[in-house]
Structures are given as C-alpha cells and as structure tokens.
Amino acid sequence: MDFNFEQRYERHSGQVPIEGAEPGKVLKARIWNFIEPIAIYAAILIVVWVSMLDTSKIWMLVTLGGMLLWILIFSPMVHFMYEKDVFLPPEQRNLWFYFFECRGMGSPKKYFFGNIERPVTKSRKALKAKKKAGEEIASSKTPLWKRKKKTILILLILFAIQFSFAIVGYWPEYMDILDDAGLPATAAVGIPVGIGLISLVLLALFAGFSLLIRFDTLKRAAKQLIIMISIGIPLILVFCVIFIYNPELPYFPQPQGSETVLDKFGEWEFFRYIAQWTGYVWWGYVQQLLFLSYFSIHFTRAFDIRTKRGQLLAALCSSIFFGLIHLPTFWLSFFTWVAGFMWALFFMKSKNLFVMGVCHGAMGTLLNQLTPIKFSVGPTSI
Incomplete structure (x- = not known):
C-alpha cells in the first residue's frame, strides 16, 4: 500500500516532521511518542488484571479514570505544547486542529463557524471563472454545516x-x-x-x-471503507467454513449445547444484523478513539511513516496492543489484531474515526453473530 505523504493534507496531518524541524527535537519527540503509549498500556493491563485481587474495584475505577483523562484530554494538550514546531507547520499550529482533526474527529469550530483560511476552490482560474459568472464561492469561512x-x-x-x-x-x-x-x-x-x-x-x-465526523476526509475514508469491508467479511466467512470442517480447532470455544456454526448461519437475520450494527458503530468509535487516535497516532510519530517500513512498524505496534487487550479469548484477540493492523494502515491516510467505527461495527457484528467466539475480555472472562 503506497501512501503519498507529499500531498498537502498529509504533510499537515501532525504525523510527519515538518521541513526544517531540528533533528534533536525530532529524535526526542519520536522517543517520547514511543515510550508513552507503551507505559500507559502496561499500566492499564496491570490495573485491570490486578483488580482481580480486590473486591471493591474502587481503586481500579479511579486509576483507570485518571488514565482516560490523560489519554483523551491532557496528553494531546501536553504534546501540542512541546511538539507543535516539530509536526505542525506554522499555519496549522493551533490546539483546536491538533486536538480534534489530528486525531480523526470532527472540528466543532469549522462545523459551526468555519475557518479563516483560503477559499475551498484550489484553482485560481476556477475561482476567477466562478466570480465572473457570479456564482457563490464556497469559502472555508462558511460553516461546514452549510457547505x-x-x-x-x-x-x-x-x-x-x-x-x-x-x-x-x-x-x-x-x-x-x-x-x-x-x-x-x-x-x-x-x-x-x-x-x-x-x-x-x-x-x-x-x-x-x-x-x-471529520468531513474533509470523509469521501476518501468512505472509499477505504469499501476496501476494508471487502477484505474483512470474506476473512470471517472463510474462518467459519474452516471451523465447520474442523470443529476441534485449537483454542476455539465450543458452542453452547448442540449449536454449531451451521446453526448460526441458519439463524442469521439481516434485520438483526443491522440492529446490532447500529449500536456497534458507536461502541467501535469509542474503542478506536482510544486505540487509533491515541496509540496509533503516537506510533505514527514514533516511526518515520514516510517509509513503508515505518508504516508497517507503526501499524504493527498499534494492532498488537489492540489484540492483546482482548485476551484471554484467543480467536477474538487474533481477529482484532488482524483488523487493528488494517485499520491502523488506513487511518494513517484518512484520519477519520467515524468510518473506522462503521467498519468496526460491521465486522464485529458479523463475527459475533456467525461464530461462537466469546466477546467477553479481560479477567472477568476467565
């Protein structure tokens, strides 16, 4: 997969060091972005699994709550303070862009009030032609909800x-x-x-x-959604066929009673699928808000994703984290690792959490409805 980072929207995405950035600052930023997610992830796993020894769970909730505040709010603010001159060009050095759009979310400011930048029409000739014809020119000052x-x-x-x-x-x-x-x-x-x-x-x-929803990358992300679903759903169906002919597959949970994968195929209903997907879209969004907009973003800054090797390393680190959190359910962990790798690669290009949530919901719902894989994770599933 070839990612062209010479395009304007990618050079300004907050992932790649800008031209002229001090090498020393770039190196420090890369080390910081590599160590922090590993430390936070290790702390989360320790708290979750050690909580089995404590019946009250209050300390676990307080600790995890503090970590979530760091992940969702304080971490991007602190990184912006120290890294804005490393990953952001001068015209993009504002916390609003770094906090929302760099993490794949929409921009409430642009949605309601627009943004003071150049007109949306990129070609000067096209702009002059529209002015001459008396047509209304969509400017970025115009709120997104109007455009x-x-x-x-x-x-x-x-x-x-x-x-x-x-x-x-x-x-x-x-x-x-x-x-x-x-x-x-x-x-x-x-x-x-x-x-x-x-x-x-x-x-x-x-x-x-x-x-x-980040609207400026929505069209590109929607095209990627078709590719991701075209890859993910056949993989799930192939896995179901393999299990039908190999019911003693290692680590695969045996269905309750006499129910088999074939029974699940026979019970599958389109409306039930859409019904479950409806809620799963937003649950998938929440999960990707943690894994893609935090862990994946940090790893894309830790590695040089202008190279294919850097892209693969960043996606691999993020997907390993996403898979491990689903243990001890082995096959669920395997599928989330594969899906997480694919999502991380596409997220580098589109930076659109909403589309990733839609894909997460579509694939997760199908996996849940067609296989007896347990979807409970962590120490409570033991």
Missing part, C-alpha cells in the same frame, strides 16, 4: 434507515419491554419515532456531526 448540506442529509437518511432496521430487528424484545412497563400499544410507534427524531436532530445540529 456539506448534501452530505449531512445523506448521513441523516442512512442513520434513519439503520435505526428503523434496528427497531424491526429487536421488535419482539421491544414489545416485551413495553408489556413489562405496562405502556399502551401507541407507545410502540411513538417512543421509537420520538427517540429517532431527537437523535437525528442532535446528530445534525449539535455535538454529533460536529464532533464525531
């Missing part, structure tokens, strides 16, 4: 369809909940419609699209 209205509308329609499938897929369980709560039949339609409308409004107008 991306069609994209936002398409996303809202897709979310509405996905949510509708989720209701259909879980309709029996949903009706049982209504019966237990003693709610009238009208609530069967009113509640999901109300929740759906509120969710779509929140996504479009408030913290949803502005924070969760």
